[in-house]
Amino acid sequence: MENVKEILAASIFEVFERMFFIFLEPGGPAPIPDCEAAIRFDGPRRGTMRILFTRPVARLMVRNLLGLDNGAVTEPHVADCVKEAANMVCGNFLVHLDATKTFTMTLPEFSARPGQPPDDRRGVVSFDFDCDAGKMRVELTMETGGRA
Amino acid sequence: MSFNLLIVDDSSSMRSVVKKIVDLSGVGVNQLLEAENGRRALEVLGDNWVDAVILDINMPEMNGLELLQRMSEDALLKNIPVVMMTTEASEAHVKTAFELGAKGFIRKPFLPEEVRRMLLGVLGFDEKGDYGERQRDPGGVDF
Numbered sequence: 618m619e620n621v622k623e624i625l626a627a628s629i630f631e632v633f634e635r636m637f638f639i640f641l642e643p644g645g646p647a648p649i650p651d652c653e654a655a656i657r658f659d660g661p662r663r664g665t666m667r668i669l670f671t672r673p674v675a676r677l678m679v680r681n682l683l684g685l686d687n688g689a690v691t692e693p694h695v696a697d698c699v700k701e702a703a704n705m706v707c708g709n710f711l712v713h714l715d716a717t718k719t720f721t722m723t724l725p726e727f728s729a730r731p732g733q734p735p736d737d738r739r740g741v742v743s744f745d746f747d748c749d750a751g752k753m754r755v756e757l758t759m760e761t762g763g764r765a
Numbered sequence: 766m767s768f769n770l771l772i773v774d775d776s777s778s779m780r781s782v783v784k785k786i787v788d789l790s791g792v793g794v795n796q797l798l799e800a801e802n803g804r805r806a807l808e809v810l811g812d813n814w815v816d817a818v819i820l821d822i823n824m825p826e827m828n829g830l831e832l833l834q835r836m837s838e839d840a841l842l843k844n845i846p847v848v849m850m851t852t853e854a855s856e857a858h859v860k861t862a863f864e865l866g867a868k869g870f871i872r873k874p875f876l877p878e879e880v881r882r883m884l885l886g887v888l889g890f891d892e893k894g895d896y897g898e899r900q901r902d903p904g905g906v907d908f
Contacts, residue, residue: 635874636782683781694778701776704823705873708852712872719857722823724775 621714621759622742628710629744629755636705637698638681639674644747650754651675652695653731654703658711660720664740664759666707668699669731675699677750692729700725706755766896767793768816768888773806773832774850775824779873783819783850783880790881792888803827807835810842817887819880820867822851822858830858833865846887850875 633639650669657665670678672695679694680687703725711720743756770787772780780799787794798813800806804827806818818836822829829849836842848869849862859870869883890896 632874635876679778682778684785697776697778701778704776705852708823708854709872709874712852712854716854717856719855720853722853724823724825 621757622744624713625710625742625755625757626744628713629706629746632702632705632709633748636682637678637702639677639748639750641746641748641753644745644752646745648752650731650752652699652727652729654699654725654727656703656707656725657723658707658720660711661715661718662720662759664757666703666710666758667731667756668703668706669754669756670699671751671753673750674748674753677748678702696727696729700727710757767795769796769798769814770794770884771798771800771806771809771813771815771818773800773803773818773824773829774821775801776821777801779821779850786877786880787884789877790884792884792890803829803832803835806832810836810845815845817884818845818847819850819884820847822849822853822862830861830865833862833867837866848883848887850880 630641633641648671651672652675653667653669655665655667675695675698676687676690679685679690679698682698683694707722740759741756743754745752745754772783774780784797787797796813798809798815800809802824820829820832829851833847836845843866846868847866848871849867850871850873852873854872862870868887871879871883
């Protein structure tokens with residue numbers, strides 16, 4: 618699991634720095650998030666990745682990615698960017714985990730009402746981050762089994 | 766010289782980012798077309814002359830590899846250069862894409878320069894941005 622944590626952290630930093638120009642720092646537990654995107658993957662390992670944001674961070678992602686002023690950012694922009702972030706972090710993580718294996722990913726789903734974290738924390742890797750605009754969290758749930 | 770390009774990605778944000786990169790690339794663009802999935806891309810390809818396609822994989826309705834398969838089976842579409850631009854970059858995905866005729870593969874997250882360089886390459890520009898050198902000297906083979 619330590620290996621998984623290292624790979625996940627590197628994948629998150631790479632996506633946020635390259636695509637969103639956001640430099641994350643490890644942070645304390647996030648306040649109640651405002652939105653999330655979730656994506657499931659299947660293959661040699663099966664699991665779910667959730668990325669939870671406070672609204673200022675989500676809006677900063679949109680502004681940086683699309684070069685928009687804060688006033689021009691809309692809810693559809695936020696939903697699309699948050700979903701694409703989950704798609705990129707998950708895909709990047711799986712390639713770094715084992716590029717010789719084939720994983721399939723679902724389409725990412727956006728929610729403006731994030732669910733509760735899983736009660737059973739076994740197999741869950743989570744990271745909390747700070748950036749200039751606020752906080753975000755990434756949760757990876759790895760299930761046992763998966764497609765051979 | 767100006768080109769018609771098609772960007773196929775279900776994320777409107779990613780389509781906007783690629784459009785900006787293309788605008789800044791120095792490539793002359795006549796039309797920058799968009800589609801949000803493979804099925805819609807087939808309609809666009811049926812209605813327009815397209816010089817190159819930038820194609821995501823993970824999309825609803827018809828994914829990028831399915832579109833590539835359909836293009837490879839169509840005499841009018843199979844020679845259009847396609848650059849994959851996707852997070853799904855396992856060795857098997859890359860191999861399948863090239864077997865189906867893709868001319869390039871860019872993994873997300875990408876740097877704008879990677880997209881620019883790949884696009885110039887498939888459109889026949891050399892590394893200095895001169896058009897046609899690459900076509901006149903395929904692979905630098907000395908006869």
